[in-house]
Amino acid sequence: MKQTSSKPIVNEPFPLPQRWGDAEIELLTQAMRQQSLFYWKGPQTEALYEAFRQHYPLKHLFPCSSGTASIHIALASLKFQPGDEIIVPCITDMGSVLGILHQQLVPVFVDIDPDSYNIDPGSTRRAITPKTRAILPVHLCGNPCDMDSIMTIARENQLVVVEDCAQAWGARYQGELVGLKGDLSCYSFNDFKHLSCGDGGMVAANDDAFGLNLSKWGDKCYNRVTGIRNPDELALNYRMSEPLSAICTAQLGKHDDIVERRHRTGMLLHSLLENIPGIIRTKIQSGDLHSFYNYIFRLDLDLLGVTRSTFAAALQAEGVNAEDGYIPDPVYRYDLFQNHNFYAGTWPIRDFGLTDMDYRKVKCPVAEEFLQDCIHMPLNEAMTEAYTEKVGLAIRTVAERFAP
């Protein structure tokens, strides 16, 4: 092992973008002068529909309080029966599965592809049972899922596809923005996503068969069009308010610029990490556009001959903003699932014999291995080419130190 240099290669702090500014302030100021901040027919929310559709031309939209809410609304609107199954990748945010559980549905976790880290079509196909109703592909890190395979599997088995685009603003599958292929699509404006109003979301659909009732399912089952108040189904209040709509509209005005910068930075880093011993880069399908929510790569720990934490510490010593690992465990390993502790220690649908799912028996080997050897790096639109080149050089230097 060569000596560690005393001065870190990345000798400047991790840059942070100024994410909100005049555009947001201007629209927020407009909102503050309104008589009402309610979303229905609100000018900020009407503007948000337009701003969103300039990128994602989807007919039915419901702006809501979070990405989690957007997925819950999508699932509630589908009116599946308790015990029905929804296929979801096991590497994702809790937001992907909370709505499934709250609708008394069963998340069926499937493995990821070892190279893209996205839902694996083969595992998806093998997980289908007579109770399967939908697939929820997650475009992880901003890398689009293999949507042709997912849509083929779905159509062959009459399954609905709900796209989780929370991490993938601006990502394109074979040229087309994510969220335009599935039946319903869900987006997040939480503080960590490419675009943010603090917390917010959008659920969208093009087809009337899927989109007509979105507002009903996010707005207490009230009918805002007729004004008639007679809820006939159990729906939540997941509305977005006018000030947040105003911020989201302003953020969408920056959509292309933010995506372009992140894409450029991510692709530069990706090219800098080519052919480094011990570094296994993610696979980006040719024709796809990765919008880099973050940058994750894997280590060949046998070749490097070190533990991941040693490697990550060496990166940090060179000034790289890197963490060993991503989420701590596949979602099914969380205590919530291991204990089936969904409703105060019970799981009604299982107690009533509507599912025999046992999350203690679930195992997704590819995902488990991935979480043992991956390195996660935040990435944002403020990273310059010069900064990114230092990061690439630092990673190469560290890797070559261990695996010359």
Ligand SMILES: *Cc1c(COP(=O)(O)O)cnc(C)c1O
């Ligand atoms: C962030 C995220 C969500 C949930 O979004 P919130 O706005 O935080 O509720 C869902 N799925 C994925 C993949 C996410 O990254």
